[in-house]
Amino acid sequence: MSQYWVVGASWGGTEHQDQKFLEQGIWMLGWNEGEQPAQYKKASGVKVGDRIAIKRMKGGGQTGIRIFHLGIVKGVILDTDKVVCTVDWVAKDLDRNIEESRGCFKSIHGPFEKDEWVQEVFCL
Numbered sequence: 001m002s003q004y005w006v007v008g009a010s011w012g013g014t015e016h017q018d019q020k021f022l023e024q025g026i027w028m029l030g031w032n033e034g035e036q037p038a039q040y041k042k043a044s045g046v047k048v049g050d051r052i053a054i055k056r057m058k059g060g061g062q063t064g065i066r067i068f069h070l071g072i073v074k075g076v077i078l079d080t081d082k083v084v085c086t087v088d089w090v091a092k093d094l095d096r097n098i099e100e101s102r103g104c105f106k107s108i109h110g111p112f113e114k115d116e117w118v119q120e121v122f123c124l
Contacts, residue, residue, distance in 0.1 A: 003111030
């Protein structure tokens with residue numbers, strides 16, 4: 001059964017990696033295990049067939065998030081001190097407004113159960 005993950009792609013909050021991720025067919029956690037063990041552990045739970053959505057904060061004190069790209073995980077590499085997923089990016093450059101952030105402010109959030117919010121984030 002597929003899980004749903006909302007992930008970031010802005011290292012340091014400003015260095016946007018999403019175009020590089022799309023071109024290379026990957027998503028990578030910007031932290032290694034020693035820097036952010038909780039985030040690393042969570043990202044290590046991503047599995048083949050899971051769905052991921054790249055989000056970005058709206059900024060300027062606005063609530064909610066924006067969803068830019070949706071993908072299906074094809075592989076997970078954990079032996080590099082980083083978590084690297086190979087991804088089939090099935091929807092790109094969406095700029096989808098999601099009013100409720102569900103606390104998605106860090107690099108990776110989930111897995112989420114399928115509900116109305118997940119359908120709003122991940123619908124094609």
